[in-house]
Structures are given as structure tokens and as C-alpha cells.
Amino acid sequence: MLDRPSQAGPREPQASGGEEPEAVIRVRDLKVAFGDKVIMDGLDLDVMRGEILGFVGGSGQGKSVLTRTILGLVRKQRGSIEVFGENVDKLDPRGRRRLERRFGVMFQQGALFSALTVKQNIQVPMREYLQLSPGLLEELAMLKIEMVGLKPDAADKTPSELSGGMIKRAALARALALDPEIVFLDEPTSGLDPIGAAEFDELIMTLKQTLGLTVFMVTHDLDSLYVACDRIAALADKRVIAVGPLATMLASDHPWLKAYFGGERARARLPADQTRT
């Protein structure tokens, strides 16, 4: 397998205009269980405005469940979730809908509608949440297609006519359909070759810079963690056991983090200026 091009390591989250970074998602003392099976218990997490937060954890630890809980798709047993300073439990249906408009979600494997073209897929959320003329729908969908680096002729293709990398870009274009402030990405580079994955990371970083997006990215991709993420949060033992830049992960004594970032695969990919002691 090819190594991905190595670039600068994680950066601190940026506050716009020199202000203190603001938590756009604040999770406190979260408990989620399915029957007797407790997935999260006492989980705290802040996602800061304008950062790319990489969320890691062993398989089956609850990364997707946490994402779905924040999105309001899974019920929690205890704890609070604030998004943009509002407690999501206190929102009425209109408030909930207003909030949903500020999220963009890219599920694993893209989750595009297979019978619809790329353009029609992007227009699904636009039709659901916005009242736009056919001309504007067309123009906006084409703009999103351009934004994610797809050629205009991808617009009229269905997912089965696209490569894996193009599907990821199309799914990202759909996640950006409503000009969200936060995007949730579930393993965005899985299944891409190293060059495609590096290009996708570049795209996310560019969108973050140009649109001021906050990105919550569940990933197993060490290169994405090293290159694209400002901070990393690690899930183990039903809670977030460490959060911070790569150096925080490397300094942790937690056995899972030691195994994850200290293993041979991780060390081989570590940026030259970062070494585990």
C-alpha cells in the first residue's frame, strides 16, 4: 500500500477574530444504553467552533452511536447535549428543525439514493428544508458539485456510475447542501486509496478554511488524524478518555491509546516532528 503524503501535524483549534474558542457542541455526563448493554456512561465532550475534531475508538465502542445521539437519532438515558448553546432536550419541533438545518451529515459509504442522480441527491435536503425555484435548485446543486471538486458532468450520473472517491465527494456535496455550520463525517476516507484519501483530507481542510466549518470526523485513518485534525478525542471505557492535539494522544498512558498510537502502523506514519517517548 502507498503511504499518504506527509504534511504538518494537528493544529490547535482556531478562534475567529482572536476570541476564545467557543464550544458549538457540549456533551456532559452522557449515558446511552440499549437494554442492558451500556454503550456510554459519563461521557463529556466539547467540539470547538472552526475545528476539525477527529474521533477515534476501537470498533464497536460507540463512535457512531455518539454521532447519532448528538443528531437526535438515538435516545440517551442521562446527561445533556448542547448545540450552539441550546439544550437539545428543550427544543420544540420547530427549534429542532432549525437546528437540523445547521448540520450536515455524511454517513459511511455515502448513503446516497441509488435511483437518483448526484444533482438530485444534493437537492433532497434543499427540497425538504428550503423553498427554492427550479432554477435556483439547479444553480445551487451545481455550485455544491463544483465545491467538492467534481466535474459538472457528474451531476447527471447515478451513484453506480461513480468511483468510490466520487461517491464520497457527492455525499459531501449533499452534506453541504444547506450550508451547514457543522458537518459530521463518518469514516470519510475508508475505502479510498491513499492518494484519494489525502485529496479528501485536503478538501475537508480547504472547506474548513473557506467556509469556517466545524467538522466532527469519526475516523480510523491515522493519516487523517495526523494531517487534517486540529484535535483528537478518544473513546474507550464508555467515555472520552483523552482529548487534545496528537501530542496529548502520544503522551497518554491509557493502554488503548498506547496500543493505537504506539503500534507499528502508527509509528511508521507519524509525522517527522512527532515521536512517542
Ligand SMILES: Nc1ncnc2c1ncn2[C@@H]1O[C@H](COP(=O)(O)OP(=O)(O)OP(=O)(O)O)[C@@H](O)[C@H]1O
Ligand atoms: N440500535 C441499536 N440497538 C442495539 N445495539 C446497538 C444499536 N446501535 C448500535 N448498537 C451497538 O452499540 C455498540 C456501538 O456501536 P457503534 O456502531 O457506535 O460502534 P463504532 O465505535 O462506531 O464501531 P465501528 O468503528 O466498528 O464502526 C455496538 O456494540 C453496537 O452493536
